[in-house]
Amino acid sequence: MAKTHVSTTINGDPREFLCDPADSLLDVLRGPLGLTGAKEGCGSGDCGACSVTLDGRLVCACLVLAVEAEGHEIQTIEGMATGDHLHPLQQKFLEMAALQCGICTPGVLVAAKSLLERNPDPSETEVRYWLAGNLCRCTGYDKIVRAVMETAADMREAAR
Amino acid sequence: MNEISNKWIGRNTIRPDGAEKVTGRAAYAADTNMPGMIWGKVLRSPHPHARIRGIDTSKAEALPGVKAVVTAKDFVDFPADKPVPLGIQDMRWMSRNMLAREKALFHGHPVAAVAAVDERTAAEACALIEVDYEVLPFAIEIDDAIAPDAPILHDFVQFDGKPSNIAGKLEHKLGDVDAGFAEADVVIERSFTTRPVHQGYIEPHACLVSVEPDGKTTVWSSSQGQFMVRAMTAFLTGIPQSKIRAIPAEIGGGFGGKTICYLEPVAAILARKSGKPVKMVMSREEVMRATGPTSGSKSTVKIGAKKDGTITAAQGVWYLQAGCLPGSPIRGAAGCAFAPYDIKNVHALGYDVVSNRSKVAAYRAPGAPIGAYAAECVLDEVAEAIGMDPLAFRLKNAAREGTKLAYGPVLPRIGYAETIEAAQKHPHYAVPLGKFQGRGVASGYWFNAGGESSAQVNITEDGNVVVTTGHPDIGGSRASIANITAELLGIDYNRVSVLIGDTATIGYSNLTGGSRVLFASAMVVTESTEKVIEQLKGRAAQIWGIAPDQVVWENGEARPIGEHSGNFPSMTLAELGAKANATGGPIGSGTQSNTIGAEGGFATHVVDVEVDADLGIVRVLRYTSFQDVGRAIHPAYVEGQMQGGAAQGIGWALNEEYIYDKKGRVDNPGFLDYRMPVCSDLPMLDAVMIEVPNPKHPQGIRGVGEVPLVPPLAAISNAVYRALGKRFYSLPMSPPKVLEALDMPMAAE
Ligand code: FES
Ligand code: FES
Numbered sequence: 037m038a039k040t041h042v043s044t045t046i047n048g049d050p051r052e053f054l055c056d057p058a059d060s061l062l063d064v065l066r067g068p069l070g071l072t073g074a075k076e077g078c079g080s081g082d083c084g085a086c087s088v089t090l091d092g093r094l095v096c097a098c099l100v101l102a103v104e105a106e107g108h109e110i111q112t113i114e115g116m117a118t119g120d121h122l123h124p125l126q127q128k129f130l131e132m133a134a135l136q137c138g139i140c141t142p143g144v145l146v147a148a149k150s151l152l153e154r155n156p157d158p159s160e161t162e163v164r165y166w167l168a169g170n171l172c173r174c175t176g177y178d179k180i181v182r183a184v185m186e187t188a189a190d191m192r193e194a195a196r
Numbered sequence: 197m198n199e200i201s202n203k204w205i206g207r208n209t210i211r212p213d214g215a216e217k218v219t220g221r222a223a224y225a226a227d228t229n230m231p232g233m234i235w236g237k238v239l240r241s242p243h244p245h246a247r248i249r250g251i252d253t254s255k256a257e258a259l260p261g262v263k264a265v266v267t268a269k270d271f272v273d274f275p276a277d278k279p280v281p282l283g284i285q286d287m288r289w290m291s292r293n294m295l296a297r298e299k300a301l302f303h304g305h306p307v308a309a310v311a312a313v314d315e316r317t318a319a320e321a322c323a324l325i326e327v328d329y330e331v332l333p334f335a336i337e338i339d340d341a342i343a344p345d346a347p348i349l350h351d352f353v354q355f356d357g358k359p360s361n362i363a364g365k366l367e368h369k370l371g372d373v374d375a376g377f378a379e380a381d382v383v384i385e386r387s388f389t390t391r392p393v394h395q396g397y398i399e400p401h402a403c404l405v406s407v408e409p410d411g412k413t414t415v416w417s418s419s420q421g422q423f424m425v426r427a428m429t430a431f432l433t434g435i436p437q438s439k440i441r442a443i444p445a446e447i448g449g450g451f452g453g454k455t456i457c458y459l460e461p462v463a464a465i466l467a468r469k470s471g472k473p474v475k476m477v478m479s480r481e482e483v484m485r486a487t488g489p490t491s492g493s494k495s496t497v498k499i500g501a502k503k504d505g506t507i508t509a510a511q512g513v514w515y516l517q518a519g520c521l522p523g524s525p526i527r528g529a530a531g532c533a534f535a536p537y538d539i540k541n542v543h544a545l546g547y548d549v550v551s552n553r554s555k556v557a558a559y560r561a562p563g564a565p566i567g568a569y570a571a572e573c574v575l576d577e578v579a580e581a582i583g584m585d586p587l588a589f590r591l592k593n594a595a596r597e598g599t600k601l602a603y604g605p606v607l608p609r610i611g612y613a614e615t616i617e618a619a620q621k622h623p624h625y626a627v628p629l630g631k632f633q634g635r636g637v638a639s640g641y642w643f644n645a646g647g648e649s650s651a652q653v654n655i656t657e658d659g660n661v662v663v664t665t666g667h668p669d670i671g672g673s674r675a676s677i678a679n680i681t682a683e684l685l686g687i688d689y690n691r692v693s694v695l696i697g698d699t700a701t702i703g704y705s706n707l708t709g710g711s712r713v714l715f716a717s718a719m720v721v722t723e724s725t726e727k728v729i730e731q732l733k734g735r736a737a738q739i740w741g742i743a744p745d746q747v748v749w750e751n752g753e754a755r756p757i758g759e760h761s762g763n764f765p766s767m768t769l770a771e772l773g774a775k776a777n778a779t780g781g782p783i784g785s786g787t788q789s790n791t792i793g794a795e796g797g798f799a800t801h802v803v804d805v806e807v808d809a810d811l812g813i814v815r816v817l818r819y820t821s822f823q824d825v826g827r828a829i830h831p832a833y834v835e836g837q838m839q840g841g842a843a844q845g846i847g848w849a850l851n852e853e854y855i856y857d858k859k860g861r862v863d864n865p866g867f868l869d870y871r872m873p874v875c876s877d878l879p880m881l882d883a884v885m886i887e888v889p890n891p892k893h894p895q896g897i898r899g900v901g902e903v904p905l906v907p908p909l910a911a912i913s914n915a916v917y918r919a920l921g922k923r924f925y926s927l928p929m930s931p932p933k934v935l936e937a938l939d940m941p942m943a944a945e
Contacts, residue, residue, distance in 0.1 A: 077448075
């Protein structure tokens with residue numbers, strides 16, 4: 037099968053890759069691009085472990101075709117920290133033990149960041165519904181929800 | 197027990213492996229690649245039960261890009277009549293689970309495997325393999341499998357002298373139940389069913405295996421034990437253990453389901469045959485069809501009590517699905533069900549039933565939630581019948597130090613009664629409830645485990661510490677090990693690194709399972725650290741020219757005492773580390789031990805639910821777990837275990853189940869249809885830790901990981917009963933069942 041050439045921007049950098057028409061964005065991120073932070077828990081859009089943003093919109097990378105990335109901006113977990121400076125959500129997740137095995141964590145963090153960009157003061161219910169597409173089997177979500185809400189409060193405080 | 201200053205023990209430190217896990221850099225099994233790597237895929241049986249008359253792989257082998265094809269013939273054969281145990285597993289069953297031999301035993305059973313240049317070619321080649329099946333009648337449910345005319349799965353399995361699908365029986369007896377029931381004022385007997393549920397780890401099974409031309413075999417995989425991977429790979433492939441190096445990748449959840457191998461031995465033979473590193477990753481559908489789950493069950497429990505609340509006798513019989521090969525957790529069901537209570541007359545029976553479904557794997561306190569579900573629901577009815585509060589009833593009969601349990605042991609100091617008392621006093625227990633709302637309680641017990649562990653503690657030349665243990669860290673155990681090491685050495689937590697060794701770099705360590713990891717690894721880390729402290733004191737004594745017993749180790753420093761007190765300035769770990777070579781060489785020590793003294797764990801849960809009478813949805817309003825955790829070394833991760841277990845229990849009670857179609861195939865092999873609790877399904881999950889230290893452990897540690905899944909099924913059932921005034925005797929209490937019970941038509945679409 038002939039490969040398709042795709043030019044895109046990933047975490048702010050221009051990137052190019054060749055892919056099969058049937059490859060998902062997750063396949064190329066994890067494969068040729070070597071960005072294995074997004075995980076494949078299901079490949080069917082049901083677990084959120086592969087969460088990334090496409091032009092700022094939260095998507096499951098397993099449901100996006102790689103060719104659809106042409107000309108768009110992708111943000112992945114690898115782009116969340118600035119240098120050796122963790123994003124406040126990353127730091128809070130560590131401080132509040134909001135991860136156990138950690139396989140859901142990249143997806144949860146990407147999704148939570150996208151929530152706080154839209155809604156800096158979410159209620160518990162808003163956090164729970166926003167994260168309803170990110171399965172976590174370890175934590176029961178309690179510490180995840182608390183960490184997101186505390187980060188939101190800290191970021192609001194810092195922005196004042 | 198050690199004296200504990202609690203500078204680091206009990207602190208919510210940041211886990212040593214944290215930064216990698218929040219930046220996406222941590223390498224899980226599917227994240228590892230090698231140059232020249234090819235891909236393995238498994239061909240699975242399309243029939244739930246079929247004799248394999250022959251397999252023709254020639255067309256697959258001829259497909260361009262295919263590098264190797266394997267069937268059961270390429271692996272060690274374990275005759276069905278000769279047991280080959282490895283821990284609680286048997287290689288006869290593990291080999292047949294990995295690849296079908298005489299028969300395909302469930303829909304999705306691996307029959308052959310292919311390695312090819314890419315995944316698509318491997319899948320295409322699988323489709324070209326021709327298997328000659330003689331399709332056989334099948335049995336999925338327990339009742340079908342034990343019916344007189346049931347299709348028999350294995351000729352070699354006999355029960356009562358006849359071929360049978362009952363593959364085993366286990367019995368615990370204490371006192372005389374008939375006499376006990378005769379003394380009772382109230383006797384209640386009920387029957388229950390539960391459905392198989394999957395462990396539900398988000399990371400599918402995955403591995404990468406490379407075999408060098410000299411036979412050296414390296415395995416990267418996600419498992420609950422690199423030494424288990426080495427042993428099973430060796431058994432099943434015939435490669436000696438000394439040639440296999442099993443490297444533990446970070447693991448994305450296991451809950452018991454990764455205590456056995458599915459892929460690694462297959463990838464090893466594919467790699468050997470092809471001469472290339474082979475990577476295999478299961479799809480979610482493969483995980484759901486062919487790994488885990490835990491047993492479905494049917495059971496009957498009978499409990500008798502006097503009007504004053506004394507339980508006089510308890511009897512239970514559990515039938516547990518083993519899946520297609522023997523080995524269901526009947527010990528957990530029959531052994532744990534009545535263990536929270538001091539009952540003089542107990543009879544518990546378990547039967548292991550094979551049928552044409554995937555072989556069960558351990559799931560968090562295997563069997564115990566199934567046992568407790570039946571026992572704790574009947575207890576609730578008995579309490580109601582004699583007019584006692586359900587917590588007061590449990591407290592009156594609570595097992596305590598000195599209680600003899602039906603499965604054998606006499607309990608040491610435990611904190612079970614404390615969990616009930618804490619629940620009674622907690623504000624949760626007094627909150628008023630409204631219409632269609634109900635509060636349920638239940639307790640639970642899990643054995644916990646010790647066993648083999650190894651640790652190495654080394655002092656670096658710049659006076660910092662590297663600790664290596666042999667257990668995959670699934671939930672933050674590295675942080676707890678660092679807390680303990682920092683505490684013992686009297687140094688800052690951040691000076692301790694904790695690593696998980698592979699099978700070539702650390703001594704044998706048993707599985708991450710049985711709630712044993714922190715119990716056992718803390719023991720060997722403590723012993724190693726104490727030996728290191730002795731060395732440090734000796735080095736200081738040597739430098740000062742005094743006797744080692746004239747030196748103490750305090751706050752991270754060696755200090756002279758007695759007649760030499762004050763004669764020399766204290767020496768820090770950094771100073772002693774820098775002088776190590778001049779004083780006798782590297783400083784460090786290891787311990788390898790078979791740890792004992794893991795005492796059981798107890799918990800009591802309180803839950804409030806609300807039933808949506810229109811939709812049949814049961815919503816959890818509030819959940820509080822009370823658990824005797826021994827000592828919480830890292831409280832946030834202990835709470836995390838309690839919360840995660842409660843969430844899994846909520847899923848099991850309310851929604852999760854395997855659904856089979858008429859052809860014996862799993863009908864819901866994905867997260868959309870096998871619906872585990874999502875964030876918006878749950879409330880906050882409160883965790884109350886009660887610390888009654890284990891007297892047999894240096895830090896007082898008890899296992900904490902599994903008990904949390906034992907009480908929820910019954911606690912939620914008891915709550916739903918109080919909300920509706922109607923009892924369910926089968927799980928899950930999913931919307932269609934609830935609506936049916938409410939005798940209401942399904943809500944109009
Ligand atoms: S892998 Fe994309 S949603 Fe699960
Ligand atoms: S931390 Fe394991 S799945 Fe979320």
